[in-house]
Amino acid sequence: MATAGKAVEAIGLRKDFGKFRAVDGIDLEVRQGEIFGVLGPNGAGKTTALRMLATLLPIDGGRAEVFGVDVATEPHRIRQLIGITGQYASVDEDMTATENLWMFGRLQGLRSADARATARRLLAQFSLEEAADRPIAQFSGGMRRRLDLAASLITRPPLIFLDEPTTGLDPRTAARCGTRSAAWSTRAAPCSSPRSTSTRPTSWPGASPCWTGGARSPRGHRSS
Numbered sequence: 001m002a003t004a005g006k007a008v009e010a011i012g013l014r015k016d017f018g019k020f021r022a023v024d025g026i027d028l029e030v031r032q033g034e035i036f037g038v039l040g041p042n043g044a045g046k047t048t049a050l051r052m053l054a055t056l057l058p059i060d061g062g063r064a065e066v067f068g069v070d071v072a073t074e075p076h077r078i079r080q081l082i083g084i085t086g087q088y089a090s091v092d093e094d095m096t097a098t099e100n101l102w103m104f105g106r107l108q109g110l111r112s113a114d115a116r117a118t119a120r121r122l123l124a125q126f127s128l129e130e131a132a133d134r135p136i137a138q139f140s141g142g143m144r145r146r147l148d149l150a151a152s153l154i155t156r157p158p159l160i161f162l163d164e165p166t167t168g169l170d171p172r173t174a175a176r177c178g179t180r181s182a183a184w185s186t187r188a189a190p191c192s193s194p195r196s197t198s199t200r201p202t203s204w205p206g207a208s209p210c211w212t213g214g215a216r217s218p219r220g221h222r223s224s
């Protein structure tokens with residue numbers, strides 16, 4: 001594959017669960033500096049495709065590269081280049097918001113003081129300061145979602161996968177601290193604003209790209 005300027009490239013990506021083909025030959029190209037969205041009905045295979053690109057599921061057919069690195073053969077390198085927020089929150093119920101973010105920071109190699117400072121910054125960015133010391137078990141669905149998004153931004157990876165990032169957020173909150181603006185202002189490198197509604201063709205049955213506009217170059221990426 002020619003990789004210059006590409007953040008993600010997938011050709012003929014396929015996933016089978018037993019006899020059921022969940023992803024049937026996706027071709028996908030996301031350029032560095034783009035935000036790229038995919039719309040599709042329930043069950044179209046969006047999460048499954050994202051999980052393959054993020055090395056969480058084996059690829060059964062076709063191939064994919066992230067910043068020119070083969071997803072199937074070099075998953076450890078891919079994991080240093082990406083952040084991911086799944087469709088369902090992955091925070092620890094018994095810990096506070098600060099403790100959760102601190103723990104994710106430590107797991108990703110930050111020193112304790114840096115992890116604490118990063119937690120404070122992200123809690124402010126996602127309007128969770130007042131809830132910083134409350135256990136997640138007491139959080140509303142939208143608050144959990146915001147914390148989950150914050151956790152994906154701890155190490156500022158050059159590429160972030162977000163699966164339904166605004167699900168559970170009310171429109172005002174989504175507009176104020178949701179995906180685009182929060183992810184945007186957290187990026188270290190300057191990017192252009194997202195553009196809406198790409199009409200680029202895709203071979204993804206039942207799904208289509210919805211907007212494009214911001215993965216930055218991995219240069220300057222702080223690997224942890």
Ligand SMILES: Nc1ncnc2c1ncn2[C@@H]1O[C@H](COP(=O)(O)OP(=O)(O)OP(=O)(O)O)[C@@H](O)[C@H]1O
Pocket residue numbers: 017020022040041042043044045046047048049087
């Ligand atoms: N682990 C699994 N085992 C078997 N089938 C699965 C598995 N994961 C997903 N599927 C099936 O694959 C198809 C695609 O699921 P996927 O979760 O990727 O859809 P989606 O596009 O993300 O849908 P939604 O909009 O509801 O989140 C569905 O039919 C689902 O039932």
Ligand SMILES: [Mg+2]
Pocket residue numbers: 046047048087163
């Ligand atoms: Mg899904």
